[in-house]
Amino acid sequence: MKPDFDLGLVLREVEKAIQPYPKAAMFELFEQGYDTLFEQLISCIISIRTLDETTIPVSLRLFEQARTPEQILAIDIPTLIDLLYGTTYPDQKAYTLHGIADRIINEFGGELPADYETLISLKGVGPKCANLALGVATGQAAISVDVHVHRVVNRWGYVQTKQPEQTLKKLEAQVPREQWVNINRLLMPFGKHICTGSLPRCSTCVVLPWCEQVGVERHR
Incomplete structure (x- = not known):
């Protein structure tokens, strides 16, 4: 994870970036x-x-x-x-x-x-x-980790995990509770439409300044 990675700032940027896309x-x-x-x-x-x-x-x-x-x-x-x-x-x-x-x-x-x-x-x-x-x-504080959330936070370098279950435990330890519900709300559409599994849109991604691009070999 880059030294200046600020999750709150990153999530605010993600929220703006997903506005054109359907909600989860x-x-x-x-x-x-x-x-x-x-x-x-x-x-x-x-x-x-x-x-x-x-x-x-x-x-x-x-x-x-x-x-x-x-x-x-x-x-x-x-x-x-x-x-x-x-x-x-x-x-x-x-x-x-x-x-x-x-x-x-x-x-x-x-x-x-x-x-x-x-x-x-x-x-x-x-x-x-x-x-x-x-x-x-x-509205209970709860983090839901699907394939998109798992991929995105690992690509950022925010966690280093192999399975969604491991990602859930890491996120519960690292993410402020007031952001728990936002993790799926924001990262599911972000991962589906921008930080995609293949050919992510890195060249135009608002998160690029903070992203480690872990595992990214080719991108748009």
Whole structure:
């Protein structure tokens, strides 16, 4: 990491740079009114291995039919699979959503607890979705590390990790808590559209003065 690297300054520059691009899916859905913890968690599960361009319309199609655990559980599996068409593994995700809805109703009285340990105890929910849903829906300080966040912070030289799980631990130790939710909100679109996996836009990137360009062999 360069000696003058200032995360707050870098994130402010990133925020300006991503203005022309679409928001990350969970944040876009939140702004459209799908702001409960359950809705955010469901959309995050839909988003697994699925592009935002698909995640948002699939989530909206599902929410036209069901927005609560009771409503999800009332949909039979074949119909739920049809509603999830377009996402990856729709069959698996349909059973996952049913299982989550069932536990919420039968163990938590229909109300999903805003608690990280509870969320990751749900089958099909990992740290990324648990933290993202909590951060977006409740404002809790939580860092969600997807492939974009993992790549960007390693390319900057801000962390040196091999796996997203390692990146999460490093970021929790290094990033001020008031910036935790911003990490995914800003770095997901930044990594998708600017600091891309191949041929990143380094020549016009606002972060270039602070970036170590770790692993970058070719760029635009």
